[in-house]
Amino acid sequence: MFSLAFQLPEGLTPNLELLLPEFIVAGTALGAILPELILPAGRRAAATAWTCFAGLVCAFIVVVAMGPSAELALAVKDGDLLVSGLRMDAFSVFCRALITGGGALLVLISMAFTNRLDRGHGEFYAILLFSLLGVMLVSGVSDLLSLFVCLELVTIMAYVLAAFRRNDLRSTEAGLKYLVVGAVSTALLLLGIGLIYGWTGSLSLDAISAKVWASAAEGAVPPGLLLLGTALLFCGLFFKVGGVPFHVWIPDVYQGAPSPVTAFLVTASKSAGVILLLRMAQALFVRPEIMDSTVHNPLAQQWVLILGVVACITLLFGVLGAMPQRGIKRMLAYSSIGHAGYLLMGLAAIAAEGGRGAASGQYGTEALLYYLMAYFVTSIVAFGVIIVVGAASNRVEGGAHGDRAYEGLWSRSPFLAVALCLALLSLAGVPPMSGFFAKFLILRATIDKGLYALAFIGAGAVVVSLYFYLLWIKSMYFKAPPPGAPSGADFKIPASTRVVLWAGMAAMVIMGVWMPPFYDWAHQAAASLTSLAGR
């Protein structure tokens, strides 16, 4: 790897090598516009997509080559707002590997969609890559200002993507709704940052953490200002992950946005929120170097309750709302709210740990990371199928049968049916699929911290969610195809999608059966986050 060092103010020499993957992705995003300019119309789509795929794969390789040893490169002195703010630790390496690897798969499954576009391939992929870049940067934030900037990079790109089919009423509606709700929550986020800054006098997460624990050590009740500030900040992040009450945009946006964009929102965009929630939880709730002390963090104690209640409501809203849905994207939208509930359960477990004084938040953190990993793979498989089926039913009957296109899918395309069936089972959390172990880890984190009520609700939600996922499996396997639905020959599965589906199915099963390597990655990444926090 090349060495790119340059002088920063105050004599610091951060190692910019660690940002190489970001440079690659940014460069690829700019390069993605080129084929649009120079190639004939017929070949633009494929060329653009493969360029982006190659760029993301390169970035992925670079990230993986960094390994878990990459540590603490760009963290600079507290208070220096311009250069501090990014910390490329092993946690961030894990997240960036997830985003680049998952992003590459996302590009592959998007091809079945972009092949049908007349124009705008360059824009689509460039915006997608910039948004992925935002998520990569999010994984390393270590102060509130960079948190805001990186998050906005993700979100603003996602507004554009959601409204990408601007002639389609639903897509436009999706973009607009997303924008309105997003803008409100961004405002709340900023206000929260302001309030927190007002209390701590610093934007650095480390300084905030030190201040919170110093106040806890004195036995002081956290001031209302801090509580309000963190609440507003979390509201902004709940918007990203889909926590109640900031979930309202999800069903309409997921349904209206083009399927590859929905896949992006479900995976990468949601990851950005989860990663930030983890960073914030680490800063506010737990502090590993005082493991043995009897200092209880009163802020964390308050947040256990809030997070627990929000997790319950989110979970129940998601799984109950998904039951009556007749459109698969809408069903997955509600189910993604349910999954946000599980993620918040893990977060509540982290807060519970801090509230009790002994704390690294390890179980909760590694559970969330594993969950993200499993959810990424599973969602990409599910949306790989949805994109192909959607394209086929559009071609055949103009989407008239959109929601019934899955009936009897078994007899028309066994391959797609098996892939979607396994993905749904994994989402439901059934062994031997990856989703099972993810939910298992979440339950373990909550039960280990004594949050039994939450654990029982989470376990019960598995049953409810199994019901509506099984409804779709039933529709695919038990029913006969409706008249006029696309027949087997209408499903044109591009080679790229086929590869992703095979790899995804294998990955889901392997991650559910032979989980040690994946668990170890999540474990190490979590350990790096939990041991670095407060440094």
Next chain:
Amino acid sequence: MNPLLLTILIPAAATLALFFVDASAKRAIRSIATVATALLLVISIGMFVGFHAEPDTWTANAGAGDGAHGYKYGFEASWIEDMGLAFRLGVDGMGLAMVLLTALIIFAGVMVSYSVEKRVKEYYICLLALVTGVFGVFTSLDLFFYYFFYELAVIPMFLLIGVWGSTTRTVDQNYATMKLVLLLTAGAVMALVGLISVWSEVGTFNMVLIEEHEFSTAFQMAWFPVIFLGFAALVPMWPLHSWSPAGHAAAPAAVSMLHAGVLMKLGAFGILRIACTYFPEAATEYLPYLALLCCMNIVYGGLVAISQRDMKLIIGYSSSSHMGYVLLGVASATMIGVEGAVFLMFAHGIMTALTFALIGWFYDQTHTRMLDDLGGLMKVMPFAGTCFIIASMASAGLPGFANFASELMVIIGAWESNLWLAIPAILAIWGLVITGVYLLRAVKDAWFGEMPERWSKLRDQRTLAERTPFVMLTAVLLLFGFWPQPMVSMVEQGVKPLVTRLDAAKEQVGKAVKRVVPANDQPAREIRAVGEER
């Protein structure tokens, strides 16, 4: 290679292999399934014989203390070390009895499934995946994998019943399969919360280590009901039973066989292996109440069976009635009662599998199972009829069948346990009369009497391949009826540590009931003598 590992790897490998076989090559698909299950049967019988060839080695390696189990064929592959999670296998006598039961039933099930013509490939994929899970549960010595396999066994049922099952006037298959999967999963996740809290207390998933851990009384009292109810849904204990008869009735023959023969035993097995073994104090507190629920199982299940006209529903309710005897044996917490319960799990599994296979045989041809439509079938299918009558007699507890020996043990166990349980014991005896009523009526209405003209073309089992599964199951019933010793002594090895714990717990709680016979294998020998006289 470790035989237990093989019992999991063989069906798993066969499942995977079937994915890559062309769907139209039905012969090849059936051959793969038959060979795989035949291998499983050979391995299981080998282990069974191995137990009796050198019984000493089974008790010798019982390590620390009185309550320690002697597990054989141990296998361990490290999985996630810092969580105390590893792929651990091993069986005791109780587990081995269940493994043998599963192997017998799946082999018979695959053979009677030759009549399945629809989506053959997917059918066997689901069936073998299901069996992988069942073997996994009976042989796992790691709580994580115990749950893993437990849930793995439930999900294929959804497709098996939904796609290959039957909708009749009495049962809708879509409804039945959804209800079955959801109720079983609800039970399973409830148990899962309990299992994880056990982990959180002990710090390992190793079931042998957990057995040695002494849980505080408060912990036991809090978590026994959770884990117990989770497994009881699968038994199925009244009032959690309603998934079961509907599921039986809607399922295709082989699935009913596995479902009634093996899946229901997973629940009772979990209660014995986990709930009662880990929480003996709580078990002695709660078990008398359980005995009341058993009465409901036995009597209510039997009475509902009387009012049914659908053959499969009769056997379905009869199964939940018979599982009441198993629970009663568990509730007695005596050596002979618990032994009888496990033995009954085996005997009932074989008997009910045989019955469902026979109902499947004529249902494939008649497309009705209603007693009012049938009649005089004995004239056209004497072989099937004979087998059915044998199975019904076994079910009604006629001496000479394994069911009689085991039910007698259960009732004796309940009787001698304490005064409380004398009432359920008496009810259980009357339960046998109820069984006689609905089974004799089923025999009379279906197999004897006037035969409608349209059934004159029905086919009996003629070829060797067709008769093998029926002959095999009947032979097993008779074998262990006349000679229960090998099964009872094997089961005894498995339940002895459990009963020792329960006895110790009783004394500790200060509720020790004065026994006529101390808790050793004395009563078991007596009953063996009873069984042998027949």
